[in-house]
Amino acid sequence: MKIVLRKESNVPFYQQIYEQIVQRIHGGMIVDGDALPSLRTMADDLKISVLTVRKAYKYLETKGYVYIQPGKGVYIRGKRDTSRSIHAPYDWQHMKAVNVIRSQYIINRHKKYYDFSQAILYPRLLPNPFLSGEMQKILDKDKMMLATYGPVQGDEELRIEISKYLKDYQRLTADPAHLLITSGAQQGIDLIAQTLLKPGDTVIVESPCYGAAIDVFVNKGIHVIPVELDEQGIRADLVDEVCQKNNPVLLYVNPAFHNPTGTLMSERRRKELIELAEFYHFFIIEDDSFGEIYFNDIELPAPIKHFDKNGHVIYLKGFSKTLAPGLRIAALVAEGPVFDWLYAAKALMDIGSPLITQKAILPFLRTERMKNHLEKLRTALQIRRDATIEALAPLTDILHFQIPQGGFNLWISLPDSMNSFALLKKANEVDVSFLPGTACFVHESKHEYMRISYSMLNDQDLIVGLQKLREIIFDFQK
Incomplete structure (x- = not known):
């Protein structure tokens, strides 16, 4: 053969x-x-x-x-x-064929009841009744809204409110004229890749990394170079080494409660990345989908974009994770000629995101509802994080993990003798799913990992599912 x-x-x-x-x-x-x-x-x-x-x-x-x-x-x-x-x-x-073997959506195509594979919120934690009511009010007031395209750049009222939101919650000053509304952060990543990259270009990513971002780059024929993390985020010294040997166009990072590891990038590391981008003239995609979900009232560093003076950072703020996955709303912030390029590419991609979903979240952003919602979310997810750690405590001689300070995920190192896909197959037999670490690496990892998202299940099902998973891991070790 x-x-x-x-x-x-x-x-x-x-x-x-x-x-x-x-x-x-x-x-x-x-x-x-x-x-x-x-x-x-x-x-x-x-x-x-x-x-x-x-x-x-x-x-x-x-x-x-x-x-x-x-x-x-x-x-x-x-x-x-x-x-x-x-x-x-x-x-x-x-x-x-494109590369779909690693895709988390292919790996867990068949949904399981005890689902730890998706970093999305338990539906009852979301303001669904309020948002559905607002959409109905909008249609009652303007029945022609569904008969027209929304602006390519996004609804102006929404861009103004998101600009205020970024200043209040992220310490980020962003002119509404420099905001582009996308159908989720994922579309934003794809839009940037389509606009700035051509086959053979070099992109640096974190290792491990958000798997769907890797797939976007790989399937466009991009040379993807993974750089490992430490407790402060992606290692700036290794990024520097890559830049000395290559000419990267982009660096993709997820600095606020990194997916999948939960790492919070330090302010020092953020400033170091800006310095490198200025010296080597590359763009940084700052994917911020989890920044509001922090625990124990820790103080978050300002976004990398906050330190950007020359348009090196393209900032993506996703609202799908914390507000409504079904609405698919995110905002992209960029300055300089690159904004016009992205605007043109967005026009070709979809002629503008749906207007009704943009209008629906306006009342939420304009009132205290968003603040109250986020406070409740942080409390609920911290309880789920703590319950997950407690449930896995009997396995600490087998499994190794750092306790995340925010976000939706727990990144677990498995014994090298334990194949994550074989473990997933056993877990599926008892209606449990998780994400094998393979989905988060560009190349084959030397070690075995799994990602557990504690955000998807209610309190009771979370405990039952973790007990089932714990038993599977115990039996797998025998």
Whole structure:
């Protein structure tokens, strides 16, 4: 079996092996009962570690393509229809495929009741009745609103209110004329990538990183360089080293309760990144989706954008996480020619975000409702964080994690002997899901991780789900 590894690819080696074997199964080149090469043989042929091959085979087993007989080998499992009449019409599409193996939305496509995989809020913590009532009032007052496009830049009233909000809550002065409303922070990331990047350009990201941001860059043919974090955020000294050898166009960071680790970037580190951006002339995407969710009344540093004097930082403030995921509202702040470029790209992308959803959150931002809502959110999520840590306390000799000071997530280091995908498969059997750490790395990680989002479930289901997960981990260690 000839497996070809592309070392220049951002897809980890074990995933490349997995994909090529699956293609052979679907193409009828290997069939039910065929044996795959031994771990040692495959490792020697490809000049990689046995651990990487083992991970590929375990992933194939997790997906049901093979079964492993200890001491004997790895064999193709099950009957698969490989007739040309079924597969031939769409075979050509594999040549156009984007990287979806790592996507958190593919990994946990089938929803589980005890869902720890999504960093979104339990619906009853959101102001849904108020917002739905406001939308109905808007339609009753202006039934023609649905018959027109919203402004490309976004509703002017909303931009004015968000400008006030950023000054009050983030210590960030932003002219409403320099705000662009997007359909969530995710669209903002994609919009920036589409505007500023071309295949072969270099982007620096945190490692680990928000997986959907990685996918945006990878699937546009961008050279993505991961830089590790410490307790203060992405390491500025390593960013400097990368800049000396490359010419990055962008640095993507999530400084306020980083997704997935929960790290809060220090003010010193924020200033260091600005200095590097000024010296090497690159943009910084500052993704701020969790900045309001802090615990124990800690004092947050000002956003990186606060220290930006020359338009190096494109700031993204998402409201979906804290206000209403279904409304898909975020604001992008940028100055200089790049704002006009982003505006033009937004016009081509969707001709403007829906107007009714923008109008719906205006009353919330204009009153004390937002302040009261955020205070209640912080209390509710701190209780959930504490309950999660308490539930996992009996596993501290197995699992390792830092207690986050805010945000929605707990980032957990697993024993290297524990495969996160195999653990997820066992968890799924008892209706539990989480996010394997693989989704958050550009390349294959040396260690195994998992992300638990404690924000999605109610108090009771959170405890029950964590008890189930704890039992699975205990049994997995036996």
